[in-house]
Amino acid sequence: MPNRMDREFFRYQNEYEKKTLEVLRSGWYILGNEVKEFEKEFAEYIGSRYCVGLASGLDALWIAFRILGIGAGDEVIVQGNTYIASVMGITINGATPVFVEPDEFYNIDASKIEEKITDKTKAILVVHLYGQASNMESIKKIADKYDLKIVEDCAQSHGAAFAGRKTGIWGDIGCFSFYPSKNLGAYGDAGAIVTDNEKLAEDIRIFRNYGSEKRYYNKVVGTNSRLDEIQAGLLRVKLGHIAEINREREQIAKRYLNEINNPEIVLPEIRDKADSVWHQFVIRCKNREGLIAYLDKNGIGTIIHYPIPPHLSEAYEYLKVSRDTLPITEQYANEVLSIPMYAGMTKEEQDYIIEKINSYKG
Numbered sequence: 001m002p003n004r005m006d007r008e009f010f011r012y013q014n015e016y017e018k019k020t021l022e023v024l025r026s027g028w029y030i031l032g033n034e035v036k037e038f039e040k041e042f043a044e045y046i047g048s049r050y051c052v053g054l055a056s057g058l059d060a061l062w063i064a065f066r067i068l069g070i071g072a073g074d075e076v077i078v079q080g081n082t083y084i085a086s087v088m089g090i091t092i093n094g095a096t097p098v099f100v101e102p103d104e105f106y107n108i109d110a111s112k113i114e115e116k117i118t119d120k121t122k123a124i125l126v127v128h129l130y131g132q133a134s135n136m137e138s139i140k141k142i143a144d145k146y147d148l149k150i151v152e153d154c155a156q157s158h159g160a161a162f163a164g165r166k167t168g169i170w171g172d173i174g175c176f177s178f179y180p181s182k183n184l185g186a187y188g189d190a191g192a193i194v195t196d197n198e199k200l201a202e203d204i205r206i207f208r209n210y211g212s213e214k215r216y217y218n219k220v221v222g223t224n225s226r227l228d229e230i231q232a233g234l235l236r237v238k239l240g241h242i243a244e245i246n247r248e249r250e251q252i253a254k255r256y257l258n259e260i261n262n263p264e265i266v267l268p269e270i271r272d273k274a275d276s277v278w279h280q281f282v283i284r285c286k287n288r289e290g291l292i293a294y295l296d297k298n299g300i301g302t303i304i305h306y307p308i309p310p311h312l313s314e315a316y317e318y319l320k321v322s323r324d325t326l327p328i329t330e331q332y333a334n335e336v337l338s339i340p341m342y343a344g345m346t347k348e349e350q351d352y353i354i355e356k357i358n359s360y361k362g
């Protein structure tokens with residue numbers, strides 16, 4: 001594993017342990033005060049009016065499309081180079097993903113969206129991949145022009161902003177995952193949606209709990225996607241430190257950007273007006289296999305995010321998107337590599353990683 005998630009835990013260990021015991025001793029474990037307070041605090045952090053806690057990031061995505069009424073016969077535009085959960089959020093509802101190539105910042109290329117819009121297009125799913133905010137001004141203009149919904153997949157972008165506004169509040173619904181490795185990670189599965197729309201928030205709040213507003217009175221056929229009290233409590237602890245966590249990631253990213261100077265490696269770039277919370281630090285290398293083996297031999301773990309783009313995965317063979325239709329997406333899948341990036345990495349570890357990467361010869 002390239003990233004040491006226990007470092008963050010140990011830094012705030014006392015707070016986490018205290019909160020866990022507090023919840024265990026409270027006698028209330030699902031949808032209680034911790035969830036309510038977390039929803040309030042997270043909405044405030046993002047700058048949205050509402051937040052609804054859910055069981056995972058994937059649930060946030062599919063429930064968002066379900067509540068927006070997007071399903072069979074509808075098309076949703078999404079970038080080709082995303083984590084497969086983004087696409088499953090669309091297809092679980094029976095809707096069809098329409099893939100668009102990414103730009104040089106690994107987000108959807110806004111200039112290639114319009115050519116993919118048909119009379120079946122209902123929404124654009126914007127993924128702020130690797131922690132960098134997408135080009136929201138251009139995307140919003142297109143969505144307004146064609147009357148499309150915007151759903152944001154913010155699973156990797158907690159706190160990232162475009163033009164000073166955080167990701168999650170640019171569209172109709174922002175979807176978050178709090179999977180342990182995310183910037184705001186829980187200690188189990190967890191997720192949430194944020195929105196400014198009271199009706200959507202209310203519908204999702206009911207949907208997540210078997211469609212019931214009042215116990216045993218079910219308005220709609222819903223699901224069980226509840227955030228539990230322990231995770232919500234632990235997330236409240238971490239939210240109190242998220243600024244520090246993101247700042248530390250940024251410091252590491254700055255060092256990598258300034259000090260990695262191996263000509264065989266392409267470093268990430270930052271979009272004008274956007275910022276990144278550096279969920280991943282993704283480099284590109286033509287001879288990736290050689291680099292992985294060399295770093296591994298030197299004790300440096302890396303991961304590929306992601307080796308197989310969704311349209312080429314076995315799961316989506318039925319979409320019949322053939323190889324070579326998304327050449328940039330496929331090139332990225334062949335070249336990207338995430339190097340260690342986490343809060344709590346020591347200066348010596350950073351020095352070592354930089355030195356090893358610079359001394360690699362493909």
Ligand SMILES: *Cc1c(COP(=O)(O)O)cnc(C)c1O
Binds near residue numbers: 058155178179
């Ligand atoms: C992690 C992730 C998800 C899914 O979140 P889970 O909580 O694992 O369900 C969705 N989209 C992206 C881009 C992710 O990175």
